[in-house]
Amino acid sequence: MIPDHDPQDITRVLFDNFPLWMLTTFYVVAIGAIGVFLYGVWAQIRKYRRGMRAGAWSPFWPRFRTMFARVLDHKTIKRRARGAGAAHMFIFYGFTVLFIGTSIITLDHDITGPITGLHFWHGAFYLFFSLAMDLAGLSLLGGLLYMMYRRGWLKPPRLNYHRPDRSPEDPDYDRSDYRREDWAFLWALILIGMTGYLVESVRLVWLQNDPAVWNYRWWSPVGASLAQLMKGFGMTPEGAANFRMVLWWTHGILALTFIALVPYTKVKHIFTAMGSLMARDPEAKRRMPMADVEAEKIGFSLLTDFSDKYLVNVDACTKCGRCHEACPANASGYPLSPRDLVLSLRELANDKLSHASMPEGPIEVIGTEVNMIRPETLWSCRTCAACVEICPVGIEHLPMIVQMRRALIEDGNFDTILQPTLKSLQKSGNSLGENKRKRPRWTQKLDFEITDARTEPVDVLWYVGDYASFDPRSQKVTITFARILKAAGINFGILYEDEQTAGNDVRRIGEEGLFQSLAEANIELLNSCQFKTIVTTDPHTFNTIRNEYPEFGGNYEIEHASSMLERLIREGKIPQPANLDYRVTFHDPCHLGRINDCTEAPRQVLQSMGVDLVELGRSRDNSFCCGAGGGRIWLPDPPELKKPAELRAAEAAEIPGLDVLVVNCPKCLNMLEDGVKGTGNEGNFRVLELTELLAEAMGLDAKPKDEDEASETAAVPA
Amino acid sequence: MKILVPVKQIASLDDQFEMRDDGRDVDEDYLEKDLNEFDHFSVEEALLIKEAAGDEVEVVVAIVGDDDADDALRTALAKGADRGIRVWDDALANADGTSIARILAKLVEREKPDMVFTGAQSSDFGSATTGMALAGLLGWPHAAVVSNLEYKPGASSATLRRELEGGLEEVMTIKCPAVLSIQLGINQPRYASLRGIKQAKQKPVDELSLDDLGLDASDVAPAFNVRKMYAPQRGKAELITGSAAEQAARLAQIIKEIRGM
Ligand code: SF4
Ligand code: SF4
Numbered sequence: 014m015i016p017d018h019d020p021q022d023i024t025r026v027l028f029d030n031f032p033l034w035m036l037t038t039f040y041v042v043a044i045g046a047i048g049v050f051l052y053g054v055w056a057q058i059r060k061y062r063r064g065m066r067a068g069a070w071s072p073f074w075p076r077f078r079t080m081f082a083r084v085l086d087h088k089t090i091k092r093r094a095r096g097a098g099a100a101h102m103f104i105f106y107g108f109t110v111l112f113i114g115t116s117i118i119t120l121d122h123d124i125t126g127p128i129t130g131l132h133f134w135h136g137a138f139y140l141f142f143s144l145a146m147d148l149a150g151l152s153l154l155g156g157l158l159y160m161m162y163r164r165g166w167l168k169p170p171r172l173n174y175h176r177p178d179r180s181p182e183d184p185d186y187d188r189s190d191y192r193r194e195d196w197a198f199l200w201a202l203i204l205i206g207m208t209g210y211l212v213e214s215v216r217l218v219w220l221q222n223d224p225a226v227w228n229y230r231w232w233s234p235v236g237a238s239l240a241q242l243m244k245g246f247g248m249t250p251e252g253a254a255n256f257r258m259v260l261w262w263t264h265g266i267l268a269l270t271f272i273a274l275v276p277y278t279k280v281k282h283i284f285t286a287m288g289s290l291m292a293r294d295p296e297a298k299r300r301m302p303m304a305d306v307e308a309e310k311i312g313f314s315l316l317t318d319f320s321d322k323y324l325v326n327v328d329a330c331t332k333c334g335r336c337h338e339a340c341p342a343n344a345s346g347y348p349l350s351p352r353d354l355v356l357s358l359r360e361l362a363n364d365k366l367s368h369a370s371m372p373e374g375p376i377e378v379i380g381t382e383v384n385m386i387r388p389e390t391l392w393s394c395r396t397c398a399a400c401v402e403i404c405p406v407g408i409e410h411l412p413m414i415v416q417m418r419r420a421l422i423e424d425g426n427f428d429t430i431l432q433p434t435l436k437s438l439q440k441s442g443n444s445l446g447e448n449k450r451k452r453p454r455w456t457q458k459l460d461f462e463i464t465d466a467r468t469e470p471v472d473v474l475w476y477v478g479d480y481a482s483f484d485p486r487s488q489k490v491t492i493t494f495a496r497i498l499k500a501a502g503i504n505f506g507i508l509y510e511d512e513q514t515a516g517n518d519v520r521r522i523g524e525e526g527l528f529q530s531l532a533e534a535n536i537e538l539l540n541s542c543q544f545k546t547i548v549t550t551d552p553h554t555f556n557t558i559r560n561e562y563p564e565f566g567g568n569y570e571i572e573h574a575s576s577m578l579e580r581l582i583r584e585g586k587i588p589q590p591a592n593l594d595y596r597v598t599f600h601d602p603c604h605l606g607r608i609n610d611c612t613e614a615p616r617q618v619l620q621s622m623g624v625d626l627v628e629l630g631r632s633r634d635n636s637f638c639c640g641a642g643g644g645r646i647w648l649p650d651p652p653e654l655k656k657p658a659e660l661r662a663a664e665a666a667e668i669p670g671l672d673v674l675v676v677n678c679p680k681c682l683n684m685l686e687d688g689v690k691g692t693g694n695e696g697n698f699r700v701l702e703l704t705e706l707l708a709e710a711m712g713l714d715a716k717p718k719d720e721d722e723a724s725e726t727a728a729v730p731a
Numbered sequence: 732m733k734i735l736v737p738v739k740q741i742a743s744l745d746d747q748f749e750m751r752d753d754g755r756d757v758d759e760d761y762l763e764k765d766l767n768e769f770d771h772f773s774v775e776e777a778l779l780i781k782e783a784a785g786d787e788v789e790v791v792v793a794i795v796g797d798d799d800a801d802d803a804l805r806t807a808l809a810k811g812a813d814r815g816i817r818v819w820d821d822a823l824a825n826a827d828g829t830s831i832a833r834i835l836a837k838l839v840e841r842e843k844p845d846m847v848f849t850g851a852q853s854s855d856f857g858s859a860t861t862g863m864a865l866a867g868l869l870g871w872p873h874a875a876v877v878s879n880l881e882y883k884p885g886a887s888s889a890t891l892r893r894e895l896e897g898g899l900e901e902v903m904t905i906k907c908p909a910v911l912s913i914q915l916g917i918n919q920p921r922y923a924s925l926r927g928i929k930q931a932k933q934k935p936v937d938e939l940s941l942d943d944l945g946l947d948a949s950d951v952a953p954a955f956n957v958r959k960m961y962a963p964q965r966g967k968a969e970l971i972t973g974s975a976a977e978q979a980a981r982l983a984q985i986i987k988e989i990r991g992m
Contacts, residue, residue, distance in 0.1 A: 306926045425921040432922050439925055440763055448745035448763060526926025 020136030022225040025143075026216065027122060030254070039265065046269035053276025054284075060324065060366045067320035069292035080291040089290075089405040093335055093635070100159040104202070107153030111209075114146045115268075140232040147213075147233045154206045161199050171334030178348040178357075178390045185360070185383045191332060194279055201271055208264035214239035215260060218253035282331050286406040289329035292322040293407030298398035298608050299560040301415045306526045312419025316365055316376040319358070323413055324366070327359040329406045336400035336410065341638040341657040347393035351400035351410040358413075360384040379417055379426075388426055391417050395657065396521040396643030397603040402634060418523030434647045435524055442513025442531065444647060445483045452477075453509040455488045459495055466506030470543035473498070473505040476558065476571075478551035479514045480679035486686065487679035490702040494550055494574060496713055497704065501586045505548070511538055517553035517604070520561070522644030529565070532557075536567035547571040550704065552604035552678045553642070559609065573605055575677055575703055579614040582621050590710030592623030595672040597706070598665055599626060600685060601636035602678035610634075615677050615703050622710040627668050629661075637661050639688070641680035658688030665689075671698045675706060732884040733789045734777040735844035736812065737835050737865075738770040740796050740803035741855040755957045766803040769850025771920035773913040774807045776880060777848050778921075781811070784884045789813045793838055795823060795831050801936070808934045809927035810920075815936040816842075822941065822948035830951035832864030837944040839869055845884065847910045851876050859912070866910035874905055876914040882907070 028036050070076060083089055087105070091098030121134035134142070164172060174188035213236030220226040221244070230237040243253070275281055304311050313319055336351040337343055343350040361384040365376045379386050391414055400410040421427055437446040456463050466474045475498070481491045498505050513531055520528035539547075547569050549555050555573045562569065572580075581587045599615060606612045612633040619626050631637045640650070640657030650656050662685060665674045674689065676682050686700045741764070748761035774792065781788040792807040793816040794800050804815045818834050839847065852859035859875070866873030874891055878900070882889035886907060893901045894914060905911075923931075941947060969985075971978045 306929070311926060422922070423924055423926065427922070429919055432920075435922060435924075436765075439928075440765060450745050450747065450761070524924060526924050526929060530925055530929075 018225045018228075021132075022135070023137075023229060024135035024139050026220070027118070042266070043269055046273040049273040050275055053273075053281075056367060057276050057281065057285075057328070060362060061321045061328075063317065063366045063371065064319045064321040064324040065317070067322050069294070069320065069322035070288075076291045080287055080293075083290055084287060089407075092405070093403060094333070096159065097163060097333075100156040100163070103152045103156030104160070105156075107149045107151070107156060107206075108202075110145055110149035111153065114142060114149070117142065140229060143229075143232040144234070147210075147235045150206050150209060151235060154203060157199055157203050157206070161203075164195065164199070169334070171338040172332075174332075176353050177343050177346065177350050178353050178387060185357070188356075191279075195332075198279055201267065205264065205267050205271060208260055208267060210235050210239060212257060212260045212264050214243060215248075215253045215257040218243050218248050219250050219257055221250060279331070282329060282406070285325055285329035286331065288325045289322075290407040292325065294409065294412075296560065297409040297412055298401045299556060300564070301520050301561070302412050303564055304419065304525045306529055310420075311423055311525060312421075312523065313413070313416040314377065314379055314420035314424070316358075316361060316378050318378075318416070318420075319413070323358075323409070324362055326408045326413075327355045327362060330355045330359065330408055331406060332356070333405060335403045335405065336408075339399035339403050339635070341395050341397055341399070341640060341660075342393040344637075344660060345640070345657045346654045348387065349390045349393035354386060354390060354414070355408055355410060357384045357386060379420065386417060388421055391421060392427065392648065394418075394643050395603075395638045395640055395645050397638035398608050399603070399635075399638065402607050415521055415523060418521075419525050420523075422523040422525075428648055430649065431522070431644070431647055434644075435522075435527065438514065438519055438524075438527060438531075442534075443479045443483060444514060444518065445479060447483050449510045452482050452512060453507065455482060455491055456495075456507075458488075458492055461499060463495060464504070464506035466508055466542050466544060467511060467538070469506060471504050471506035472545050473503055473577075474539070474542060474544035474547050475505050475507050476515065476547050476549040476551075476554055477507055477512060478549055478554040478679065480683060481550050482512075484679060484683060487682055490550065490679065490682065490704050493702075493708045493713070494704045497578070497587065497708060497711070500711070500713065501581050503581075503586075506542075506544070508538060508542070515551075515554040515557040515562075517557040517561075518642070518644045518646070520557070521642065522647075532562060532565045532567070536562060536565055539567060539569065545570070548574060548577050550574040550679065550702075552602040552609070553680065556604040556608055573609075573611055573614070573677075575605070575615040575618060576611060578704070578707060579617045579621075582618065587707075587711065590622045590707060591712065593706065593710050594624075595706075596625040596627060596668070596670050597673040597675050598629050598668055598671060599632070599675045599703075600629065600639065600661065600665070600677070600681055601633055602676070602681050603636060603638050603642060605677060606632075606636050607634045615675075618703055618707060619675065622706065624673075624706075627671070629664055629668075631664070637664070639676075639678075639681045639684040641684045646680055646684070656684075656688060656691060658684040659691045660688075661685060662688035662692045662694055666692065666694050666697060673706065674698055674700045675703055676700060677703045732784070732787060733791060733842060733844040734780065735791050735793060735835075735839065735842055735847045736770070736773050736777050736807070737793045737795075737831075737838075737847065737849050737861070738774065738803060738807055739767040739850070739853050739861075740764050740794065740800040741767045741853050743855070750960065750962075754959055754961065756960055764799060764802065766806045767850050768854040769852060769913065769915060770803075770807070772915055772917050773848040773850045774810055774812060775918045775920040776913055777846075778811045779918060780882060780884060788884050791816065791842060791844065793818070793835065795819065795826065795834055802928075804936065805928050805931040805934075806923050808931035808936075809923035812934075814934055816939060817936055818939045818941070818944065820941040820948070820951075823951060825953050825956070826951055827953040827955060828858050828860035829864045830953055831861050832868055833951055834941075834944060834946065835861070835865045836868040837946060839865070841944070845908050846882070846889075847871075847908070849910065849912050851912045851914045862910050862912040869910070872905050872909040873912070874903065874909065875912045877911045878914045878917050880911065880913075880917065 087098055087102045090101050118134060121132055125131040163169070174191060176186055179186040213233055217226065217230050217236055217240035230240065275283070330352065332352065334352060340349065340351050361378065364384065365372055377385065379388060381387055394414045396411060398411050433446060434444050438444055441447060441449045443452065464471050477491060480487045513535055515535060516528040516531040519531060547558060549571065552573060555571060558567070558569060559571045597619060599619060601607065601612055616626065637660065638657055639661060665671060674685060676685055682700065682702055689695055689700055742762035743765060744757060745761050749758045751758050777790045781790050790812040791814055792804060792812045794804045795818045797819050800817060804817055808815055816838060823830065847865065849862035863873055863875065874893060876894050877891045878894045879892035880889060888904050888906050889909065890902065890904050891911065893903065895901055941951065971981050
């Protein structure tokens with residue numbers, strides 16, 4: 014490979030023909046830049062440490078490994094943004110190789126060389142190094158150019174900084190600084206890359222007479238091509254030497270400035286994103302944060318209530334807009350975008366926690382002043398977890414929202430319409446203002462008795478849930494499910510009037526004290542019963558019993574109705590259903606699909622009925638919330654806004670020849686039926702529960718005992 | 732400066748229920764207990780005055796009831812009342828508004844409040860007598876169904892508005908101390924979170940017996956006695972549809988059925 018030369022000679026000149034003052038200047042500037050960088054890093058860490066210490070980074074190594082794998086494979090960055098994901102990968106790997114390369118030079122020249130006399134940056138190693146650096150530069154520039162094209166021409170809506178939570182008159186509405194920074198970042202890297210190539214090429218022209226350089230020039234293909242071009246235009250070695258000096262300094266100063274500015278600009282996402290990914294809680298979408306209800310205060314009302322992890326989170330946001338786009342509240346025009354919530358917190362933290370000393374007095378987070386989170390923003394959330402699930406850097410918006418809601422609830426700062434609901438939950442364990450005794454009344458419409466699981470052992474304990482017990486439309490599904498279980502010969506029972514809501518929405522609306530007391534009561538009751546597994550038709554109940562009860566000592570095996578039905582069909586306990594000649598689509602409930610990854614069982618049940626399943630545009634993990642979650646089903650939607658369910662119904666209506674929009678959750682049923690009515694699609698397709706469709710395919714008689722007779726109630730004295 | 736707010740734990744009914752064996756009340760099992768709706772407003776009114784005055788006002792809530800009634804008391808405490816008093820004696824099982832007023836009058840003697848706010852009435856029995864009787868026993872002025880109140884702690888009089896029949900409203904000044912019966916809607920009562928209610932357990936509650944108040948069973952004997960409580964037979968209604976002739980035929984049939992022909 015290097016026949017005619019001493020490998021020692023095959024290397025690159027660094028500071029040759031630099032006068033001493035120039036060399037000194039370079040080192041002073043370089044050390045200065047590193048100093049500025051280090052100070053910035055320290056100041057950021059000081060900011061984070063002003064939050065509550067949460068221990069979110071331990072155990073360190075396992076977390077580091079997971080983070081490292083995510084950074085290398087770019088999985089989270091590629092999701093729902095393939096072009097940008099690939100471009101980011103090019104930039105990332107290009108940048109990383111260039112960074113490592115430059116560090117190798119420093120190592121050789123400033124550390125191992127002077128200290129031990131060991132030089133390795135020459136010969137074959139140097140040639141491969143050159144090639145790698147050249148290719149890395151191409152990768153970097155290619156990625157950057159695509160990103161420019163994307164921002165400048167493709168202009169995906171998720172990248173515009175439109176804020177739903179502020180109006181243009183508000184002082185903190187403007188995000189044009191971000192836009193300028195985005196472009197400055199791209200340009201800075203492009204210029205650094207391009208000047209790098211130019212320095213290389215003029216060096217080649219300058220040293221064209223040195224065969225130890227010139228003969229090996231093609232190991233730097235880009236630099237060599239440019240050099241060839243420059244020579245063609247008549248550049249002389251002397252001219253090149255002078256030009257090189259200018260370019261070398263331009264490149265050097267640009268690169269050092271870039272490094273110095275890392276902790277002060279969006280470039281810091283390199284570190285904050287890693288920190289955030291490392292602290293990521295994989296359960297964050299399923300389990301809301303535990304709280305000590307006996308403590309002095311509950312929830313986050315002050316900036317200093319936020320943990321260090323959340324402060325890193327909000328600094329890690331790359332404004333990629335994935336959450337902004339996925340958020341049903343934002344899509345329906347509510348004053349919430351998870352991105353803007355995170356960015357407001359970031360601005361607030363930069364403003365209040367970045368200085369040498371902390372500001373006097375408490376730093377309120379919730380309010381109407383600049384960069385504060387407005388209460389109506391917090392109440393707009395449907396707790397669908399679309400934001401948490403898609404965020405490429407592991408930001409946990411939802412737990413932060415719930416924490417802030419806890420403070421609002423404690424303060425009584427919420428829509429008064431919610432009061433009767435919460436009082437009803439306190440008194441009777443249901444959100445519908447119904448007496449406890451009425452809970453099992455739907456069973457009267459059955460022509461058989463359901464076992465009382467409180468007194469008799471059963472195989473399957475059916476946790477019915479609030480809407481399924483009380484909502485007249487859902488009751489029909491509940492009855493149907495009971496009849497399917499009976500037909501399948503399952504030994505099942507219910508908890509009758511002692512069942513209370515499992516508390517999913519109670520926890521997510523922020524009434525943690527009430528949630529915990531419900532959880533404790535329910536667990537005590539469940540523990541007093543004998544059963545093997547739990548089943549429920551309600552994904553909210555499913556999520557909470559499965560993921561939140563273990564923290565309170567309730568460990569149960571629980572199945573959602575869809576998985577159970579799928580299993581019963583597979584095992585032949587339910588006779589193979591007849592084929593239904595329908596074109597259907599399936600709406601994944603957030604708490605089943607995205608939050609608990611149960612996306613296939615309901616589809617298999619549909620398949621077994623032979624229906625023609627056409628997927629919605631947004632399905633499975635990307636399903637679009639019906640709008641009921643997080644207690645929003647208890648709050649009326651303002652008439653001037655589109656309801657998320659209406660957007661969803663309109664999405665379904667786009668499927669030609671659709672017969673049935675299949676849902677799989679009592680709340681989705683409630684919301685989407687309204688959504689279908691609200692969009693005038695009533696005559697076009699029906700909304701049915703998976704269970705109902707299956708009953709139809711099984712030929713179970715749809716109408717049980719006379720309904721009027723059963724709903725007859727005792728007289729009420731006026 | 733002190734405001735005394737007597738509250739009541741009321742019972743609400745399910746739409747299916749059974750009567751007690753003696754037929755004089757609903758079976759306890761079918762009742763849900765709660766803080767009287769009106770008392771949410773009287774407590775809130777006292778708390779608003781307290782907050783506006785910068786907390787030098789003490790709000791004391793009082794309840795007559797067995798330990799079951801602690802729940803209602805704690806709800807009021809969770810909202811921000813400073814302390815509670817619960818009075819109970821088995822002799823009070825059938826107490827009426829006047830008996831309760833006698834107990835409250837003794838409490839007023841003990842506590843010496845500057846104002847007493849009661850709810851306009853209870854949402855279960857609705858007699859609206861307790862406040863009135865209390866004012867009578869104390870010889871204090873009384874205003875019923877107060878829908879707006881302007882009162883500065885320590886002032887010698889208060890200005891208030893009352894709802895009258897036919898949409899009329901009356902504005903009056905009243906000498907203090909006074910007993911005011913507070914109407915729904917005068918304010919927006921705050922929510923007591925379950926955590927707040929639990930934490931209210933740490934707030935001081937005096938438990939008093941009739942003895943402690945210098946009363947005996949004969950002082951609180953009710954002036955009336957419930958003889959019977961029952962659900963009246965529900966009437967029937969039917970919408971008759973069809974042509975005139977069909978309607979007439981159906982009507983004739985119904986008349987025959989009722990007359991037993
Ligand atoms: S949980 Fe859903 S509604 Fe709430 S902020 Fe995230 S995406 Fe929006
Ligand atoms: S919070 Fe996450 S998903 Fe949302 S814009 Fe920031 S980085 Fe993207």
